Amino acid sequence: MICKKCGALGTITLRKKDIYCDVCFSINIVHKFRGCIGKNKILSKDENVLICLSGGKGSTVLLDLIHNGIVLDNHKKLRIRPLFLHISNGDVDRINNIIKQCKLYSFDVYIANIADYFEPNLKILNTNSLPIVNAEHNEKINNMFKDIPLSVYNDMMLKIKRSLFIKYAKLLDCELIFTAETTTSLAINLLSNISIGRGSQIENDIGFMDNRNEKIKIIRPMKDISQEELDNYMRIKQLTCINFDHHQENSIQSVISNFVGDLQENFPATVSTVCKTADKIGLHNDNKIKKDMKCIICESNLNxxxxxxxxxxxxxxxxxxxxxxxxPTPINSxxxxxxxxxxxxxxxxxxxxxxxxxxxxxxxxxxxxxxxxxxxxxxxxxxxxx
Ligand SMILES: [Zn+2]
Ligand SMILES: [Zn+2]
Incomplete structure (x- = not known):
């Protein structure tokens, strides 16, 4: 077991073949994260960026990578002004844990509620405190999800969160949003998208950038990092996540998630192959399409x-x-x-x-x-x- 980079004793085997030591592995993860942002040249200096945190593994690692980047004092410093947001489903324990997790890095976090989807006039929230939930909106969201198929629930939840990310980004004066999807979660989303009829939306739902909104772009800086890499990074840095981002069981998304997971076990190239294919089948839509030509729920081109x-x-x-x-068919008609x-x-x-x-x-x-x-x-x- 020899590290393929430095020749020291290897501690991690990725994809059943690549051996790294802890140090080289961590450097490689930071490199992937920074490379993903740098390569795409989307950041201008000291820009406000809204970082969306769920408390899951991807979110926990993203938080750590952002912190490591902005505390640097050299040319590699990550020059952004991060603002943190968590969209809650009302789970108070999870909210408190997210606040605690951010405090470890001396970050403040805004906590919103999923029922804010129905609020026409959102206001800037207080940081590090439980959100005040409007009872009427809460009832609406509960009614909306009552007795719906689980696959629809999963899909709608993603669309509602996306919409809230954008609304809060506007409010907090951010033109960029970072979300924490990994290669693995994007591969699952890709296959789910195709199976529920969102094949034409793959470029924005799975690619590096979602630019369906005219002003605010959603960026996925963790898109080259896999679930296996997250687990190793968390072990080395001794990070603990708050929740496991599972799809509702017995849904299209959970079936695909199990399928991809099982396949990846024996065929370590599964996830990367799926994602590379996605890059090739992305449609090159004109994103300057008028507002009334876009779906009012997901902002996709109505095509x-x-x-x-x-x-x-x-x-x-x-x-x-x-x-x-x-x-009767008319004759000569x-x-x-x-x-x-x-x-x-x-x-x-x-x-x-x-x-x-x-x-x-x-x-x-x-x-x-x-x-x-x-x-x-x-x-x-x-x-x-x-
Ligand atoms: Zn090494
Ligand atoms: Zn739509």
Whole structure:
């Protein structure tokens, strides 16, 4: 067991073949983190950056890497002004632990609540204190998630958090947001995205940068670090995480997570192969698309231009046409369906995929259809107006 970098006694074996000592391994992790930011040249000097913390492993390591970077006193110093945010689901123990975790580094942290999604006028929070939760908003969020499929819950939770990150970043005067997804979690998100119909959104959901919002960019500086590397880094630095970011069991996301995990055990190149593929299939969308051409929940391009080419369109068409009453085909006419038929088609179209391609993308529309209707109709209307 010899370290492949310095020849000292190796302590860590990565991907079943690469041997490192603790020192070289840690240097390599810092290098990956800094390289990811540097390579993409997105930081200007002393910029405010909102760092989003869940308390999970990725978040715990991100916090440590940020601290190590900004306390340096040489040319390698990380020149950012970090502000920290945790979005809580109401778990008071977790909030207290996050505050404690940040205090270890003398950082203050803003604690928001997931129910803030329904608050039209967010205000700057006090740091290091429990959030005041609006009872009405809390009821709305609980109703929204009542009796919905777990896969929809997982997906919506990601979209709601993303939306809150952006709103708080605006409020706190940050144009950049850092989140802590690792190579492993991104590989899982990629396959989940494809399976729930978000294939066209991969570039923004899985890539280094989500630039769907005009002003605020979400950056994933940990995207080249794997779960295995996180575990080793935490052991060397003696870090403990607060929670384990699990998807709801028995959902598409949890099944994919187990699948990727099992495969990675025997085929250590699984995760990196999946992520490299993602880089190749990213669509190069024009991000300067007008606001009204974006989904109001996830801000993805509604992609109306390519609508006629989509499989969705074909599926809908054949399904809807098969529901119509049979009519004699007009001789010498190639106009197919009559106007009144199209009215029927349109009304069914709306009920199967509400607001699709008007204000919602395919997946958000499908999520919407599976949520508690009365509550959400009002919410979506409110969102359309804001
Ligand atoms: Zn070494
Ligand atoms: Zn959407």
């Amino acid at each position: 109306r231009k390519n609508l006629k080419l989509s499989a969705l369109e074909a599926t809908e068409f054949s399904r809807l046409v098969s529901l119509l009453k049979p009519q 190639n106009d197919g369906l009559h106007t009144e038929d199209w009215a029927v088609v349109n009304s069914m179209h709306k009920s199967m995929f509400p607001f699709i391609h008007k204000t919602l993308c395919f997946s958000c529309s499908r999520n919407y259809a599976q949520m508690s209707q009365s509550q959400l109709t009002q919410t979506i209307q409110e969102l359309i107006l804001t």
